């Protein structure tokens with residue numbers, strides 16, 4: 542791929558004797574939405590942790606616009622423009638909704654402080670469908686609204702590459718449509734996204750390309766239609782019991 546925004550080469554993570562991520566190689570182009578798929582335990586969240594700097598790599602490297610980011614502290618990686626959401630939403634319970642979003646701006650790619658951070662947070666809350674809810678305590682929110690706050694907080698750092706870890710998981714069918722529309726709007730404004738996802742509708746309608754993992758290893762890469770009809774991918778999802 543010419544001029545990828547993000548590249549993983551030989552990215553490997555061992556936890557003791559377990560190879561959770563094994564020599565992963567893939568590129569992400571600017572404005573591309575890449576789905577990272579695979580059964581539970583296949584290493585998707587760990588891969589995002591390695592890219593975002595939450596965990597150190599055992600081997601390999603990650604580059605952003607050709608410069609190495611692996612090995613840098615997580616906050617530095619965020620400041621360079623890579624931000625993520627977590628599979629289990631992590632909001633700060635002592636802060637209200639707006640303050641949680643502002644917290645994302647402070648360490649971001651483009652740092653904002655004071656009034657500017659406040660106003661930007663209000664815009665982002667509007668953007669994710671939480672207009673007027675900035676003063677609520679996070680404990681008062683429904684589940685989908687906590688996900689919205691987390692997304693707004695991640696956007697507050699102005700990420701060049703957005704990593705979404707099963708952001709749609711646990712939503713009911715109505716909320717799922719709202720969530721897909723929201724991610725689609727991020728895609729349409731030209732963001733680069735790695736989407737860890739299980740929801741097939743979302744994968745088909747959002748992803749330009751998919752990378753499929755099983756037991757830490759990349760087993761397929763291609764368009765959603767190609768990978769979802771790939772025999773090896775189907776076998777990995779159904780479990781290989783023969």
Ligand code: ADP
Pocket residue numbers: 556559561579580581582583584585586587588
């Ligand atoms: P996925 O997100 O695809 O479900 P994970 O990346 O969470 O998979 O996990 C991949 C494998 O690594 C699993 O076997 C998991 O139990 C293991 N694992 C993940 N994080 C840790 C950790 N911090 N310590 C030990 N093992 C871990």
Ligand code: MG
Pocket residue numbers: 585586587628
């Ligand atoms: Mg996971």
